[in-house]
Amino acid sequence: MKNKSILNNKLFLYMTEFFAGMSVMAVELGASRLLAPYFSSSQIVWTIIIGTIMIAMALGNIYGGRAADKNPDPGRLYGRIIVAALWIAAIPVLGKYIILGISAVLIFAVNSNFLVIAAFAACMIVFVFPLFLLGTVTPSLAKYTTDSLEDNGKIIGTLGAFNTIGSIIGTFVPTFVTIPAVGTAATFLIFAGILLALAILYFVSPGSGEVVQHVNSDDSNGGDADKSGSASAAKKVVSSLLIFALCVVFGHSSSFAFWEKDLTFEGESVYNYLQVKETDNSVILSTNVLFGVQSILVKNGQLTGMYYDYAMAAPYMTGVKEKESQGQKLNVLILGMGSGTYATQLSRHFDNVEVEGVEIDDKITDLAHKYFELPDETKVTTYDGRAYLAAIDGKYDVIMVDAYQDITIPFQMSSVEFFTMVKDHLTDDGVMVVNMNLYSDELTADAGVNAGNDAPSINTYLADTIASVFDNTVVVDVPYSTNKELFATNNGAFMDTLLTNIELEENEALRSMMTLAHDTAISYTGTGHIMTDDKAPVELLGMRQIDLIIKDEVSYYKEIYNTQGIQGLLKLL
Numbered sequence: 001m002k003n004k005s006i007l008n009n010k011l012f013l014y015m016t017e018f019f020a021g022m023s024v025m026a027v028e029l030g031a032s033r034l035l036a037p038y039f040s041s042s043q044i045v046w047t048i049i050i051g052t053i054m055i056a057m058a059l060g061n062i063y064g065g066r067a068a069d070k071n072p073d074p075g076r077l078y079g080r081i082i083v084a085a086l087w088i089a090a091i092p093v094l095g096k097y098i099i100l101g102i103s104a105v106l107i108f109a110v111n112s113n114f115l116v117i118a119a120f121a122a123c124m125i126v127f128v129f130p131l132f133l134l135g136t137v138t139p140s141l142a143k144y145t146t147d148s149l150e151d152n153g154k155i156i157g158t159l160g161a162f163n164t165i166g167s168i169i170g171t172f173v174p175t176f177v178t179i180p181a182v183g184t185a186a187t188f189l190i191f192a193g194i195l196l197a198l199a200i201l202y203f204v205s206p207g208s209g210e211v212v213q214h215v216n217s218d219d220s221n222g223g224d225a226d227k228s229g230s231a232s233a234a235k236k237v238v239s240s241l242l243i244f245a246l247c248v249v250f251g252h253s254s255s256f257a258f259w260e261k262d263l264t265f266e267g268e269s270v271y272n273y274l275q276v277k278e279t280d281n282s283v284i285l286s287t288n289v290l291f292g293v294q295s296i297l298v299k300n301g302q303l304t305g306m307y308y309d310y311a312m313a314a315p316y317m318t319g320v321k322e323k324e325s326q327g328q329k330l331n332v333l334i335l336g337m338g339s340g341t342y343a344t345q346l347s348r349h350f351d352n353v354e355v356e357g358v359e360i361d362d363k364i365t366d367l368a369h370k371y372f373e374l375p376d377e378t379k380v381t382t383y384d385g386r387a388y389l390a391a392i393d394g395k396y397d398v399i400m401v402d403a404y405q406d407i408t409i410p411f412q413m414s415s416v417e418f419f420t421m422v423k424d425h426l427t428d429d430g431v432m433v434v435n436m437n438l439y440s441d442e443l444t445a446d447a448g449v450n451a452g453n454d455a456p457s458i459n460t461y462l463a464d465t466i467a468s469v470f471d472n473t474v475v476v477d478v479p480y481s482t483n484k485e486l487f488a489t490n491n492g493a494f495m496d497t498l499l500t501n502i503e504l505e506e507n508e509a510l511r512s513m514m515t516l517a518h519d520t521a522i523s524y525t526g527t528g529h530i531m532t533d534d535k536a537p538v539e540l541l542g543m544r545q546i547d548l549i550i551k552d553e554v555s556y557y558k559e560i561y562n563t564q565g566i567q568g569l570l571k572l573l
Contacts, residue, residue, distance in 0.1 A: 010155070012202075013145050014162045019198050020081070020137040021163035025170030026191040027088060028053050031127050033184040034091070037273040037287075038099050039119045042409075044539045048116065052123040053131050060135015067136065068143035075233075077140040078199040082240050084133035085195035089244050092185035092251030095126050107550060108558060114550050115543050134195075138163060175270060180363075183268050185251055196244055203233040264371065269363035276371050283371050285339045285364070295339035297372040301348055303509060307435055307483040308341050310476050311400060312510070313517040314433040314487060315346065315353065317494040318397045321504035324352045333396040333425070334358065335385035335413070336403035339367055340374035347375065349510060356396075357381070358388045386412050389421045397427050401434045411536040414462060418533075419469040419488075429491040432470070436462055436484045456529050458541035459484060467526030474521040487521070495521070 031049050032041060039045050067076065099122045106118045141159055146152045170191075178187040260266075264283070265276035272287045285295040296304050303309045320330050330353045334342055337357030346353045355378055359365050362382040368374040381388060385403055399422050403413050412418060422432050436459045456464075463486055467473045470488035474495070477484055491497070498518055505511040531538070560568040 010145055013141050014158060016081075016198060017137060017141055017159045018162040018166035019194055020134050021166030022170035022173075023084075023088070023166075023191045023195050024053070024057070024131060024134050025167045026174045026187065027127060027131060029171065029174045029179070030091075030184055030188050030191075031123065033179060033187075033268065033273070034095055034126075035099065035119060035122060038096075038103065039115055039122075042539050042542065044115060044543055045119050048119045048123055049127075052120065052128055056128040056131040057135040060132040060137075061139055063132070064136025065139035065143075068140040072143055074140075074144055074202070077136065077144075078202040079236065080133045080136055081195055081199040082236060084130040085192045085199065086240060086243050086247070087130040087133075088188055088195070089192035089247035089251065091126060091188050093247055098122065098126055111551065112547050113543070115546055179268055180270050189248055189251060192247070193244065196240060200237050200240070203237055265367065267363075269361050271361045272364065274363060274367065276367060278371075285367065285372070287364075295341045295368075295372065297339070297341065297344065303513060304341065304345070307437075307478045307481065307485055308345055309513050310478055310485045310517050311342060311402075311433045311435065312345065312349070313476070313485075313498060313514055313521075314398045314400065314431045315350065316501040316505075316514055317431045317487060317489065317491075317498045318427075318429055319497050319501055320350055320353065321501040322497075324350065325504070328352065329354055330398065331394075331396045332356070332398040332400070334400045334402065335388070336401065337365065337368070337380055338402065339364060339372040340378065340380075341372070342400055342402065343378055344373060344375075347378075349507065355379075358383055358385050360384050384412075386410075386418055386421065389425055392425070395425055395427050395430070397430050399426060399430070399432045401432065404435065404437055409458070409538040409542055411531070411538050412533065414465065414538055415531050415533045415536050416465055416469060419466050423469055423490070426489070429489070429494070429497070431487055431489045431491070431494060432466075434462065434466065434486045434488070436486060437482055455544065456527070458538065458545050460527065461529045461531050461538075461541055462486070463524055464526040464529040465531045467524055468530055473524040473526075475524050476517050476521050485517075486524070 028049060031053075032046060035041075035045055035049070064077075102121050102125070103118050106114060106121065110117055138159065142156055145155045145159065174187050174191075178190055182190075260275070260277065262277075263275060264278045265274065267274050275286045277284045277286070281299050283297040283299070284293050287294045293306070296306060296308075298304050315330055315332070318330065323330055330350070332343075332346060332353055332355045334355065334357040337343065337359035340357065343355040343357055346355055357378065357380040359380055359382060365374075365380050365382065368380075369376065374380075383391075385401070401413065401422065403410060419432070426432060463473065463475060466486060466488050471490045472492060472494060473486065473488045475484055475486050487494070495518070498514070502511055502514045502518065505514065
């Protein structure tokens with residue numbers, strides 16, 4: 001009853017298992033990249049992706065085994081593979097619109113846990129069905145490959161091995177080859193094409209229509225069965241190829257922010273979705289579609305109007321102007337260099353500052369040199385910030401920690417152990433400045449808990465952890481943004497040093513900015529919420545803060561919706 005040209009050769013069945021396993025992992029990694037620009041790439045999002053995919057695979061295993069026992073027709077399995085392939089191919093065409101549609105609905109429908117609910121809904125709608133179909137492959141192939149009980153253990157083990165090897169390759173190839181080289185959209189299309197080719201090979205091979213007809217018919221009408229089976233297979237092949245071709249035509253674009261026009265650059269790296277947008281007076285880098293600006297270059301050399309300006313207070317706290325008059329250099333290390341906004345700003349305003357940066361994404365560094373005027377002589381090391389500190393012995397006057405992006409906060413760079421390492425690499429009067437970019441209500445001098453909220457925020461945890469390491473900590477709020485700048489040092493006279501060096505500053509705009517930072521700085525005393533390498537719940541804390549941000553941002557539109565309905569919202573458009 002098997003296809004005499006292919007299914008008698010167990011290698012084809014093993015290769016089916018291999019490519020199915022490979023495609024499952026490729027789709028999982030592609031899912032993380034498709035969701036990241038909208039929901040971040042935090043551990044929470046990864047947990048949702050893995051969880052929903054495991055649900056899909058488990059249900060597919062159950063259904064596939066029962067279906068194979070009930071109707072042992074390989075054509076049904078390869079038909080399911082075709083459907084899975086076409087669904088995966090359609091993800092680049094429709095996926096981002098579905099995700100935005102889900103987000104738009106849920107923003108108005110839920111008041112908490114938006115990230116979890118939206119990411120879960122997106123995964124269930126976009127990814128569960130094709131992976132459910134691929135989950136039917138293993139039990140079905142176990143049915144078709146097992147001829148007797150004497151070798152069934154060997155055959156099932158071989159199927160598992162091929163699936164595992166395929167999964168390994170499907171893990172490495174998208175991450176290190178296809179996504180950086182051609183993007184997430186093309187990656188979905190590549191692996192969908194592989195699955196489609198595999199299924200088509202089955203249907204175009206001689207005898208592919210025999211099985212189902214022989215199961216349901218006698219030999220007297222075998223000729224008609226062959227013709228009917230061949231015609232059915234031909235229809236499947238032609239229609240699937242046409243649909244796939246349409247997906248290639250309309251889905252090859254890698255644009256996540258499809259509403260943006262005239263982007264200077266849009267692409268992907270191993271770590272990030274990257275977008276560069278240029279205006280008359282600025283160049284902006286974004287690594288996330290829905291939230292904020294990661295780096296900016298102001299073309300005319302003026303201050304950015306963002307948190308970088310407030311962070312400029314750190315060199316003044318270490319006596320940059322006094323050291324300039326004495327011919328001394330100030331050494332600055334930036335962990336999370338990005339496109340070099342802080343480094344460029346320092347080089348523009350100080351002649352005695354030597355800047356060194358650490359950036360894990362080398363493609364961002366390339367963009368920094370190409371679009372953001374980062375000098376070639378500026379040393380940038382492609383490495384993880386904490387690992388870099390562990391590998392060097394040097395000390396710095398200023399260390400800026402700017403590695404926190406939305407709720408994607410690396411736990412290893414938010415713990416007591418990390419901040420202790422930073423302190424060990426500072427000079428005696430050195431200052432650490434940390435950009436905290438998830439706002440909460442005010443961090444006060446004696447309490448970090450959000451006003452009106454019993455639960456401490458991620459900023460509270462970060463500030464408490466830092467305060468437990470350093471003798472002196474102050475927080476400066478950045479108006480009209482989600483940012484706060486935290487300065488920490490063991491030098492008790494750092495605020496006096498800041499004031500002294502402000503008086504030596506001749507640039508009026510910079511002097512006014514530093515005066516504002518000095519006047520709004522709040523001395524901070526920790527409240528005992530400490531994060532360690534063993535326990536740093538940054539994802540859950542960040543998710544809670546994202547809920548607050550979304551609630552605040554959409555309150556205006558919710559009010560319009562409640563009073564004027566959908567027509568009121570449409571008028572705004």
